[in-house]
Amino acid sequence: MKPFKIAFLFLDEIHHIYHFITVAIELSRTQEVSILTHPKCDPLLFKSLKELGGENVKVEKLKTSAFRAFTDKLKKRELPRKGFWIRKNQKYILNNFDAIVFSDFFHRYFLKNRKKKWLKLLKFDHGAPGRSYSYNEKQLEFDFQLLYGEFMYEQFKKMGILGAHPVVAGYPKHDAIAENKKEKFFGNAHPTIIYNPHFDPEVTSWKKSGLQVLNFFYEHPEYNLIFAPHLHLFQELKGGHSVAEIGQKYFNANNILIDLGSPKSVDMSYVNSADIYLGDVSSQVYEFIHEPPRPCIFLNPNHFDYKNDIKFRFWKLGEVIENVSQLEDALENIQQKFEKNYLEIQKKIDSENFYSEPGSTASERAAKLIIAFLEKERQT
Incomplete structure (x- = not known):
């Protein structure tokens, strides 16, 4: 069966990287995966891909418009403004991908412009549910939600923000970080x-x-x-x-x-x-x-x-x-x-x-669930 073309949007700071990168890598074993970012993308993305075995993941540095790049420079913005970047690259993304993964809430440009396109919007949260930001009604606008544990599922359900296709897979960030890696930052034994x-x-x-x-x-x-x-x-x-x-x-x-x-x-x-x-x-x-x-x-x-x-x-x-x-x-x-x-x-x-399961990682489970969702949607 023809592989899916899946885009991960990375237009944020480095604290988003570890929430999606290992799932992108797992998907890239069988699917065509791109990380769509901007020309000033932080080197940590490339370092992480290299260290985690992400050689199959394609990184595409897409520019914002020349005028917006100029005004961003004047205002000393390190990141392009998402709305303008999306408007500049939206046609390319709509015409070339089956699914887009978001780790934030800037999906609405695609939501209203995908009318004639078979395009699914997938939501990853950048962290376990905490403050009110986690409980956002915009969650319902995604076609698929990757949830990290039973609490997240039950709380979203209780608050009415559980979408049509939620899955519980665990916390992918744990796969990207060496567990219990304890470095010594001080030359003493104090707490x-x-x-x-x-x-x-x-x-x-x-x-x-x-x-x-x-x-x-x-x-x-x-x-x-x-x-x-x-x-x-x-x-x-x-x-x-x-x-x-x-x-x-x-x-x-x-x-x-x-x-x-x-x-x-x-x-x-x-x-x-x-x-x-x-x-x-x-x-x-x-x-x-x-x-x-x-x-x-x-x-x-x-x-x-x-x-x-x-x-x-x-x-x-x-x-x-x-x-x-x-x-x-x-x-x-x-x-x-x-x-x-x-x-x-x-x-x-x-x-x-954080849901866990012996014999598989959160990223492996997430990748399988995403593929299963897309295959079912393509058939219907």
Whole structure:
């Protein structure tokens, strides 16, 4: 049977790569797979394809219009604006592919212009469901949803955003990252905490507590700190914060490592190596507690009423504190408190989040399910 031509759109930053790349590679064993991107695509994409055996995957660097490229340069945009890029390349994509995979919500240009084309739109989420962004009604506009676990399936169903063709396959990012790879980032044996604030101005802990966190660890060298926020936090057009907010003394401190967006900030290097997680509303905590479970602390300087809110489900994984003045007490005897109060909860939530099956990977299962879906759709 004629292979399907499947396009993965990569118009985002590097934190999207590991959510789709291993599925693209698995599909490329039997199908024609292209990653459609832009001329300034990050080298991490090519590095990852090489390391993971993606020689069958074709990368196509498609340009935006000359005028938009000029205005992007003037505004110092590293990425093309998606709408303009799609308009420029839409005809080519509509005429040459059977399916498009999205890891974000910029599918509507194709949705309204595929009327006479046999084209399926496939949705991957970039992370396990966490804050309200995960629960988007636009999920219903996709022909196929790749879900990571039973919780995701049941929650989408409950909220009315489960599409016509959802499948549960597991978490492909786990296939792209070497499990339990623990690097040593400090020349001592002190406990290492990763602080991972989100970028969303409405919910981030950075705005009210971030500098206090850095100063706490600056004054407590008995702990190591990895400060690896969401890479949008210090981007002018997203989080809106400036690197100048961070004092030079924190960059120079022997017990503080600051990474504002390198590959290590997205490839679980820090997550796998830290002993304790400190954060707010990033779903990255679900990666942190996966094999093995470990202590977590959550900052709530915005005083959210979170206890019965599904959007704060991750705050069941550890102690929630209102301000940095409570951090010292939260860290004291944290391992004992974790084992008594949170270990079993973490195990339960992890199993709900990420489906697993002996004898196959999430990416292998996802690829088979995608092909089966497309074959059935082609026949009907």
